[in-house]
Amino acid sequence: MAIHSIMAMGPAMTPSTPKAAPTSFDSQQKFGTYLKEAIQEVNTAQVQSDVMTDKLVRGEDVDLHNVMIAAQKASVALSATMEVRNKVVEAYQEVMRMPV
Template sequence: MTAPISGIIPVGLGAVGGVTEAGPQAAAGADGFASVLASTFDKLQSTQNAADSLGAQAATGDLKDVHDYIIARTEASLATEMVVTFKNKAVEAFNEIMRMPV
């Protein structure tokens, strides 16, 4: 169903949304950190959009299996938490570097 979390890349939707997940080696190509960060935010947005779409289907009665919505919403929530935690750690590391004497 879903791919395991690898490194800092948030989980894809797997079978629910069809979003595939690239490993850190594929994302760390030409731009390195910037491309990993951009792809992470793109995947987070697509995960949230898929969960919102399934939520709308569940509200209108078009969704056959409510479990798909619950799984997608949980994945979106976990991906959001992971990205926020990553952001907080990056800011913390930046602040620590700025406090170092020159």
């Protein structure tokens, strides 16, 4: 039975220097970037669904089930995005109602 050093376990087990806490501005930038990318993914799904639907309507070589799957993915993504938006607006309204 071989005994290995704890340092050989990998980077997860090695001591690290403490990192500086992210500033509020950094956190806002990261959140803004994440939100922008998420909305872009929803838009991409919508565009892909539209393209596939147009191909089907024009009679091009595209499978109906692939068109329906793309449409459902786009629909679910948009619905989820709207629910998140509604929750964010609701949370904002709740914070605005708090007494100072």
